Each structure stands twice: as structure tokens, then as C-alpha cells.
Amino acid sequence: MQQHATPRLFKRGPSAEIRLFVLVVLAMVLLVLDTQMRVLEPLRQAVAVVLYPFQRAVLLPRDAVVQVNDWLNAARLVRSENEALQRQRIELAQVSTHAAQMAAENAQLRRLLGVTDTVSQSAVVVEVLYEPPNAFNRRLVFNKGSASGIAPGMPVIDEGGVVGQIVRVTPMTSEAALLTDEQVSIPVQLLRNGLRLIAFGGNVPGKVEVRYFAADADIREGDTLITSGVGKLFPAGLPVARVERVDRDSASGFARAIAEPLSHPERYRHFLVLQISEDDAEPAEPQAVQAPVPGEEPAAAPPAAEPAPDPAPPMESPAVVPQPSR
């Protein structure tokens, strides 16, 4: 510390304190700007583009190990997968005939009512690139971005149901907030009686929470929540979660339910991003990989078949517009 008093023999640029001050102020400005506004997205995207080849290169050994492992276990994998698929096929055969019947009936009813709808959705298959280490939110980073037609707000699904929502894209990667992330809220309804609700992530780790419904609402343990399609961002009928617990608070008159997500973002590496644009439910640019939405659609049919007394939920149009910035 005493050395600062001695005369400088060599030119060293501004002193350490000045440099510290400038950089700390810069960092603070970045922190506040990035939390409050979205003006820093171009900077982030530019850095992400530079970062991408390094991320891929570093993860190459892992991918190679996975591939070799897959190759070595190919026979066993194929056998077990075959069994599972056989079982699933038998289960789905029944559902699909039912669904086909319902679809035909539904189409006819829609024609009668004069309702037009575009059910065809394009989707992009994405693979998990890595999971960002962050204590505050549950995110996944995928290996495709805006170059593949992914945009913020698009829903992400796997074979179990809704996984989450895209919150941020760069040209080559995209970042999804999982159902359990505190920024995600999804309009849902009960499969059993069509009760419309909103599911939130965040408060309970690994679970979603359903809030803002009357304490006497007809919701039980074991009920399945599916997307209601309100807000048009999530297509109706995708499985979301299964209710585990209902806390009824007679003092406030409201209740809340804790539900376990039906999707498994921690298990597999491939997911499907549904290309639904944020402003309306029309499909986005059809330039990306056209993949059919897997068997969730049949599950959409049952709730319509059972028109239930529908207690009006306190919040009608939920805030499903994602908040891509933190």
C-alpha cells in the first residue's frame, strides 16, 4: 500500500482505483439495464454467437461418450424401447380410434358453428445443449435458435406434456424456462371437470402451484391439469401436471394446490418446440423441420365432452406473455 507514494518510473495507464471505478460502474449499469430493460439483448446475442463454437467443442467429449454408450447398448436399448413402444401402441390404438371419431365429430360441429381453426402446427426438434448453473431459476439451453425459427414465447413439450416456454433466443441457441421456473405461468384446466385455472412455477421447488381459486372449488388430489388454450400461447389439451395436494384456507377464502409436472425435462435430451407466434395462435414460418405433434392431441378431446359447471376463476386472462429478460 505504501508504494503508491513513490514516484512512477514506468507508464502504467490509469491507476487501479480509477479502473476499478469505471469497471464497477459499467457492471452495475449492465446489471440494472439487463434486469429492467431489454436493450442488452443484441450484446448478449453477439457474445452468445462467439461463445457457441466453444460450448459445442467443449461438450464434444460428452456427446461422444453418449454416442459410444448408445452404440454399445444398442441391442438392449432397441429391445426395451421396442417393448415400450408395443405397449404404447396397444394403449394408443384404442385412444386413437376414439380420437379420430371425436375429431370427425368436432370438425363437423365446427363447420356447423362456422368456426375456423388451424390445428396444424409446425414444430422444431431441439436437443439440450446444457443446463445453466443458476440458483434462482430453472432453465435449459437448447441447440437451436432463431435461425431455426424459434422465437420467445413458444411452448416446449416432451412426450409427457408441457416442459416450459422459450424465453430467450440467440441465432444458434435458445433458452427455455421450465414449468417450475418462477417466471412461467400457464393457463390450465382440470381434465376432469374443465375448471380453468392458472399454474405458476417457482415457490415450491420442482412443483407447480395453482393459485387464485375459491376454497370450495372442485379440485382434488390426482386431478390432471391440461393447458386450456386461454391466451392462445399454449395449444389446448397438452398435459401439464398432476395435483398432489390441495391447501384450503378458509380464512382467506382462497385455496392453492401443489402439482407435480408430468413432463420430465431432467430425463431426456430431445424436446419439441411448437412454433406458435406470440401475438396469435397461427403457426410461425414453416421453414423449419416439420414434425407432427406426438400423441397429446387425443388427450385434448375428453374435456370438451364433459361440460362442467364452470366456476369463474378470479383471473380470466392470465399473464402468459413471457418475460424474457431477468
Add this chain to the structure above:
Amino acid sequence: MSRSPLANLRPGREPAATPPVPRPKSVAPEHLTVPARPWFVWISLLVVWLLSLLPWRLWPSAPDLLLLVLAFWSVHEPRRVGMATAFGFGLLMDVHDAGILGEHALQYTLVAYGAIVLHRRLQHFDLWSQAMHMLPVFFLAQLLVRAMHSWLAGAWPGWQWAAGCALTAALWPLAGWLLQLPQRRPEDSESTAV
């Protein structure tokens, strides 16, 4: 003829072998090391940065190797690696972690500043004492950033990161030994192995 000056010197030097004020054991005699080669500094930073892109950092109290190496070079090569370098690497980590921009940048800058302020003092100590000096620097920088983050996000993430700070500091001697290997003078490396 040649023996007489030595004979005169020996009795005079004998008491001076133990200094009047005993020197603490942690203060290492000054090692004469050659300055680190620039390419070695940058390659080591690049390697730990690439390592930091791997998923092992998902562990909540994982040590921050990139910060460790940045701090080490800020102590030993303050002209080459300083706060601007730390800031740049911090920004890269922010984008990779998909966190708030500026979070790692702030933390790394603060640690680099602490290292630069302490660097003259630290160069007289051995690696374990250097680690002891750096532990509060790591901790305070992280604490400030966590406090800032919880102010912006409205939630406190718990104290698991403190273990990460301790681990980072605990890895300092190992990292220092590894990073100083190429700078040892040939004759020096034979006499003192550690």
C-alpha cells in the same frame, strides 16, 4: 591467502544467520522466478474458461476455477492480467450461464482489484498464506454480488456459495504450484521441489 577473508567472515556471519526479528514460517524467501510467458498466461486462462463451460458447475458450491486463475495471474502478472481481463471473462460467463449480464463481470473485477492491491504483499508469502489472504477477497466480492442480485431478484439464494469461495481459496496452492511450474529457474527447481 584465500582462507583469511573467509576465516574473518565466518565468526561475523554466524549470529546474522538468525535474523534479530524471527521471520514467520509463512514468509517464503524470495524465489527468483522468470516472468511468466504471455502465451502461458493466456493459454491457462483459455483452458480454465473452457473447463468452466462444462456442466460440473451445476453443483451449488462448485469452486470457480476461472476466478482462481484470474486472481492468481492478477497477483503474479498484474501488468498482463488485470481488471479489464477479469471483466471480459466475467461477461462471457454471464452469457453462458444465462444470468444477469454483469454479475460475474462485477465479481471478477472486484477480485482482480483485491488481488492487484495485495499483490506486492502476497509475493512475499508462501502459497498457503496467499490462499488465506485471498479467501476474504473471494468471499467479499461474492457477497457483494449476491447481495446485489438478491436486491434485483428479490430472493436470497442461501449460503452454499460460501463453500464454493472456501473451495476456490483452498485450491489456490495447487493452482499456484501448477501455474508456477514453467517459471521456475532450472537450478531452483532442483533444490526446492515444492
